[in-house]
Amino acid sequence: MGTSGVTLNFPNPSRTxxxxxxxxxxxxYDNSREITFLVDDAMLAKLNSDMGSGEFALLAAFDRNRDRILGLARDLYKGGPQIRYTIS
Incomplete structure (x- = not known):
């Protein structure tokens, strides 16, 4: 189980x-703390077997799987001092 009191929200839909x-x-965001998440190309390819290549295709693959990716981010995040996580 995650750390008690950890609340991770994703109010900003932007991605790059x-x-x-x-x-x-x-x-x-965990309260006012900004937490950066990185989803590598290989993970996006696992989620989208028919994904093309290039920036547009990768961002589209992210958008198609946003809910699943946010769930993975919530599972990965445990609070504490770390502010960057990689989903791979």
Whole structure:
């Protein structure tokens, strides 16, 4: 089970593709703390077997699986000092 009192929300729907890290970045909030999440290309390919390549295709794959990805982020996040997590 997660840490008691941990509340992770995703009020900001924005996401960006980071070509240098080969991932889509998005942000969650635990109260006023911003937490960065990175979903690598390989994970997006696992979620979308027919995914194309390039920034547009990766962002579209993220959007199609947003609810599932946010669930994975909630499972991964446990609170504490860490502010960046990779979903892979």
């Amino acid at each position: 593709y980071d070509a240098s890290r080969h991932c889509v970045c998005f942000w969650g």
